[in-house]
Amino acid sequence: MIGRLNHVAIAVPDLDAAAALYRDTLGAKVGPPQDEPDHGVTVIFITLPNTKIELLYPLGDNSPIGSFLEKNPAGGIHHICYEVENILEARDKLKADGARVLGTGEPKIGAHGKPVLFLHPKDFSGTLVELEQV
Amino acid sequence: MIGRLNHVAIAVPDLDAAAALYRDTLGAKVGPPQDEPDHGVTVIFITLPNTKIELLYPLGDNSPIGSFLEKNPAGGIHHICYEVENILEARDKLKADGARVLGTGEPKIGAHGKPVLFLHPKDFSGTLVELEQV
Numbered sequence: 001m002i003g004r005l006n007h008v009a010i011a012v013p014d015l016d017a018a019a020a021l022y023r024d025t026l027g028a029k030v031g032p033p034q035d036e037p038d039h040g041v042t043v044i045f046i047t048l049p050n051t052k053i054e055l056l057y058p059l060g061d062n063s064p065i066g067s068f069l070e071k072n073p074a075g076g077i078h079h080i081c082y083e084v085e086n087i088l089e090a091r092d093k094l095k096a097d098g099a100r101v102l103g104t105g106e107p108k109i110g111a112h113g114k115p116v117l118f119l120h121p122k123d124f125s126g127t128l129v130e131l132e133q134v
Numbered sequence: 135m136i137g138r139l140n141h142v143a144i145a146v147p148d149l150d151a152a153a154a155l156y157r158d159t160l161g162a163k164v165g166p167p168q169d170e171p172d173h174g175v176t177v178i179f180i181t182l183p184n185t186k187i188e189l190l191y192p193l194g195d196n197s198p199i200g201s202f203l204e205k206n207p208a209g210g211i212h213h214i215c216y217e218v219e220n221i222l223e224a225r226d227k228l229k230a231d232g233a234r235v236l237g238t239g240e241p242k243i244g245a246h247g248k249p250v251l252f253l254h255p256k257d258f259s260g261t262l263v264e265l266e267q268v
Contacts, residue, residue: 001161004184008142008214012259021258025231026216027135048216050138050184055259075259077211080142082160082182097159124155125146125189125209 001090002082006112006132007045007052011065011078015042015057018075022046022053033057036111040064043111054111079118079128087115087133099123107133135224136216140246140266141179141186145199146209149176149191156180156187167191170245174198177245188245213252213262221249221267233257241267 012018015033023030031045040063046053056078058065068078084090087107095101100120110116110132119129146152149167157164165179174197180187190212192199202212218224221241229235234254244250244266253263 002182005139005142005182005187008139010259010261018259025228025233048136048139053139072260074256075261076255077214077261080211094159099159122208125144125152126206127144127209127211 001093002084002131003134004083005051006081006083006130006134007054008080009054009056009078009130010075011056011068011072012075013057013069013073015044015055018055019044022055028053034111035059038109039111040066041111079130081116081130081132083134084131085133087117087131090131090133091117094119135227136218136265137268138217139185140215140217140264140268141188142214143188143190143212143264144209145190145202145206145212147191147203147207149178149189152189152209153178156189162187168245169193172243173245174200175245213264215250215264215266217268218265219267221251221265224265225251228253 019030022028029047034043036043040060042057042059044055056065091101100123102118102120107115107117115133117131121128153164156162163181168177170177174194176191176193178189190199225235234257236252236254241249241251249267251265255262
């Protein structure tokens, strides 16, 4: 069912410092900051040859990243995103197998403009998993 | 400097359950368990079209995964691994930029039989980073 690893998302307490680290010290291709007010984050995409790293920083008062950074002040890996061909089929299969889909269970439009769902970390070895339809 | 994302490593409290989840529920290509006594882990590789997921489970009394699982009983993402062409050049550049290399600073032979180094999470937004020479 799952296809490519679309991205690894890392929540960071200092977006400029993290971008500089990936650009100057690790020598990666680092994009500009993009505000995503619908998702409560400012995002920087780092393009690797085979996948992406997303740096996430809180935007606004109700950012989903805010509480994560309170618990992990140095930052940390927030989630991983797998691609699926059909997100509704994927969701129904997951629910039939007993996995919990977060929120209403209906896909939302994610930061890439594609339908996404998030799965409960407790059902996936402590890992917050995003599914994105591509 | 960094190239492909070689793998994302997830520490899991139940290797069989995590393998079944990725194979049966997520429909991924899941390999057999491999004991790596030199690294204190049993590993299962999950092959995605563009990268790998490594499931890590403690092996022996001094596993580096043991304390991680004590802190994160449900499991969690343990590290991410970037490929580099020349690990000694990468190390020297990182040290010159003030990043801390774990252990002796000399590369070890990793689970894939290639030279690896680990970088201090505090210098990389709370993320344990492995570099692997390919």
